[in-house]
Amino acid sequence: MAAPQTTETPSQGAAAPAGSLGRALFWPLAAAGLGMTLIYHSIGSPADDKPPAPPAAAAPAAASPSAAATSKATPSASPSLPRSVPTRLRIPAIAVDAPFTPLSIGASGRLDAPPPNDKNLVGWFKDGVTPGERGASIVAGHVDTTTGPAVFLQLRFLKPGATVDITRADGTVASFAVDTVETFSKADFPDKKVYADTPDAQLRLITCGGNYDRKVKDYEDNVVVFAHLDSVKKG
Template sequence: MAAPQTTEPPSPGAAAPTRSLGRALLWPLATAGLGMTLIYHSIGSPADDKAPAPPPVAASAAASPSAGATPKATPSASPALPRSVPTRLSIPTIAVDAPFTPLSIGSSGRLDAPPPNDKNLVGWFKDGATPGERGTSIVAGHVDTTTGPAVFLQLRFLKPGATVDITRADGTVASFAVDTVETFSKADFPDDKVYADTPDAQLRLITCGGNYDRKAKDYEDNVVVFAHLDSVKKG
């Protein structure tokens, strides 16, 4: 999300790192040499950031959606693809065209962030569902870095109905339709709503947003795009 790093997840009993992206996505900033652990929770200035670790997210959907989660279509009525790693993200309306790098949950219990020295790079939670597979796929990117604007700078401007295309290693392109774009305080991040597993193929794009706290070297909010798999085509 952004260069700045956040501190520990806001709530003391944050979920364990196991396949969890929830609070880990609030990446606290580490020392400059450490690099950001997770982009979307702290994007903005010259610091390192990590996103809150998501609550346990199954690699493929099976669990029923938790209360309050974004409405989803029934598995039988919605398209889904077999597992295949993503290679490129394209969002024409905000001029995004970027390669992927896999992200893991680090020893701190937060999702590691993409390298801070590459402004045009997005990361996906490799232990969760791959984009297009049944379940919730998590993609994170910086809003800015110490060197300037980054890949998800305009993420907050996406509108419902916008198309997000993800090219996969198997040669397919999974096209997602944006449902909503929401902003959440990092101090009260709705893990269940954002990371809960789903019976259909869903996508979450996450970055930092809101005001930048220079003292904490972190953004106060996270911008989250909720989208569902709309169609599939050959690359």
């Protein structure tokens, strides 16, 4: 995803609503809340992204029983939190450490994009679920902007089990564990799979991906990270 461009008209498929988070997020609030399409457009050159270097080998630290009891949710119940806005996103595996900005539905009926001039900023849908609440919380970020690579440049390299930490305004840190990382064509984006309500606290991280079409100045795919709330701790 890259910066908005006021002179560019977003493309829309005939079969389904199209979406964008570069110019804007096309996010019609469809019936039952399941038909929300979040597809990105990019106007910059494709980023020269490379897989992150693996971390240096280290002996695993043994956690004390008391620490494990306070940081991990009980296995018999899915953890969830009351509503509280997110303030910071950290993903150690891909060196992400970024503040949040709220995103809302604009007058056009589209979800506004994060500011295009800030490469290290992520947005969350403020009228949806906050990270840690029951349901699927939506977090979006640019893969690149007109000024270069951006916060979610390496999102597609995340692996199952990777940790996503979200600090919230109430002082808690919601730690999510990555389940899968999937790439979907913008022409056939699975709205229900990505946006459907969930009985537990889940997270979706979304950005551009796939090939870059220089003619239309757009990436062909979206990268979506699916994660679930794994533990909660004090910030």
